[in-house]
Amino acid sequence: MTLSTESDGHPVALDLTGETSPYPFFEYMRRTDPVWHGSLSDHSQMPEELRPNDEWVLFGYDGVFQAFRDDRIFTSAEYDKSIGLVMGHTILAMGGKEHHDHRNLVAKAFRATALERWEPSVIGPVCDELVDEIKNDGHADLVKAVTFEFPTRIISVLLGLPAEDLELFRRLSLDLISIPSDIVAGLNAAAELQGYFLNQVEQRRRKLTDDIIGDLVAAEIDGEKLTDEAIIAFLRLLLPAGLETTYRSSGNLLYSLLTHPEQLAMVYQDRSLIPGAIEEGLRFETPLTMVMRTTTQEVEIGGKTIPAGAQIDMCMGSANRDESRWTDANTFDVRRPRQAHIAFAGGIHMCLGMHLARMETRVMLNSLFDRVTDLAFVPDDGTGEESRIVGLTFRSPNKLPVRFSPVA
Numbered sequence: 001m002t003l004s005t006e007s008d009g010h011p012v013a014l015d016l017t018g019e020t021s022p023y024p025f026f027e028y029m030r031r032t033d034p035v036w037h038g039s040l041s042d043h044s045q046m047p048e049e050l051r052p053n054d055e056w057v058l059f060g061y062d063g064v065f066q067a068f069r070d071d072r073i074f075t076s077a078e079y080d081k082s083i084g085l086v087m088g089h090t091i092l093a094m095g096g097k098e099h100h101d102h103r104n105l106v107a108k109a110f111r112a113t114a115l116e117r118w119e120p121s122v123i124g125p126v127c128d129e130l131v132d133e134i135k136n137d138g139h140a141d142l143v144k145a146v147t148f149e150f151p152t153r154i155i156s157v158l159l160g161l162p163a164e165d166l167e168l169f170r171r172l173s174l175d176l177i178s179i180p181s182d183i184v185a186g187l188n189a190a191a192e193l194q195g196y197f198l199n200q201v202e203q204r205r206r207k208l209t210d211d212i213i214g215d216l217v218a219a220e221i222d223g224e225k226l227t228d229e230a231i232i233a234f235l236r237l238l239l240p241a242g243l244e245t246t247y248r249s250s251g252n253l254l255y256s257l258l259t260h261p262e263q264l265a266m267v268y269q270d271r272s273l274i275p276g277a278i279e280e281g282l283r284f285e286t287p288l289t290m291v292m293r294t295t296t297q298e299v300e301i302g303g304k305t306i307p308a309g310a311q312i313d314m315c316m317g318s319a320n321r322d323e324s325r326w327t328d329a330n331t332f333d334v335r336r337p338r339q340a341h342i343a344f345a346g347g348i349h350m351c352l353g354m355h356l357a358r359m360e361t362r363v364m365l366n367s368l369f370d371r372v373t374d375l376a377f378v379p380d381d382g383t384g385e386e387s388r389i390v391g392l393t394f395r396s397p398n399k400l401p402v403r404f405s406p407v408a
């Protein structure tokens with residue numbers, strides 16, 4: 001399904017299946033109607049009673065930022081009726097004191113300082129091992145070989161899952177995140193993960209271990225511990241929240257570097273550019289372009305009045321290309337002066353795993369650059385299908401065929 005409009009006599013279309021770039025459409029909307037009474041979703045397959053009757057999309061940075069900050073008016077509670085059906089009542093759908101207390105309990109494990117111990121013991125070895133597996137092959141599809149695999153292996157070690165469960169964990173994670181395309185497989189995976197994680201929690205209640213599940217079992221505020229149900233909801237949320245976003249964002253960054261070989265060479269030579277490249281990758285090709293909120297009361301935003309009870313789609317992908325905030329916003333530039341983007345959202349639900357995501361991506365790039373050289377795109381891998389970034393809400397490359405030489 002396609003939405004189309006016209007700009008200065010030129011057609012501007014948005015392919016809702018995500019087969020073509022949404023950025024020309026986003027740019028047009030930022031310019032003409034940044035607080036738009038409309039929808040970027042194809043609700044035609046959805047039962048009538050579940051369709052939002054009043055939907056708005058925020059395209060500009062200021063509007064998206066304002067709405068994230070004002071979580072009393074722009075509530076995320078409706079997640080209970082969508083992802084909640086699969087994940088349970090998660091931190092994402094909580095607000096006020098419940099969110100504050102719950103977030104405090106889980107945040108400790110994800111602080112930058114708490115993560116430092118994992119870099120030499122887990123993240124570095126996992127990334128090195130993955131690149132070692134391919135470095136002598138001379139070619140690879142980095143999506144298959146690296147970008148999906150490294151966050152999956154890392155999170156399974158950080159959670160403290162037994163090494164022999166990796167295959168099972170990989171399959172269940174893949175099935176769970178494929179829920180938009182295969183609901184049955186997704187629901188089965190959610191049920192299987194429930195039993196699997198419950199068993200892991202019970203083991204730690206008997207004997208505490210030094211891993212994230214152990215941290216969650218031990219976490220306490222004012223004598224209150226997390227219930228099994230809350231821990232399992234949180235663990236299941238980590239798969240779409242932590243795995244899917246990281247694999248997509250690292251693929252996007254590699255795609256952007258590979259299609260800008262002069263910048264890839266620069267980053268390869270000067271590793272101090274890696275942190276800036278990661279932020280620019282997240283801004284330029286935001287892996288999760290939209291999240292949803294619901295208004296609890298009438299509110300004015302960008303000069304428009306939105307009624308209570310409306311669904312608000314916060315288009316972070318568009319906000320991150322807002323030309324009033326970034327010069328040449330449509331250009332990928334790893335040396336761009338730092339200016340906070342909004343790929344990790346903002347306000348109380350701002351991504352809990354952002355330090356982990358940044359660290360994983362930095363370590364993965366270093367492992368790759370330390371082990372292979374002359375890394376370059378293979379434009380024609382013989383399949384007849386070009387490599388490109390696809391998707392509307394979730395975006396990442398369909399594949400990353402590359403060639404390289406091993407570092408001697």
Ligand code: HEM
Nearest residue numbers: 091092241242245246249291343344345349351352353357
């Ligand atoms: C580049 C990778 C990542 C991106 C782009 C990303 C993006 C986001 C966004 C946009 C939100 C807010 C969603 C909303 O408000 O509706 C969020 C929340 C969250 N993220 Fe991430 N994320 C990433 C990696 C991770 C990782 C690695 C983890 C953990 C392993 C994680 C765990 C979470 C959790 C638990 C929340 C909910 C926080 C709350 O509700 O207070 N994320 N993330």
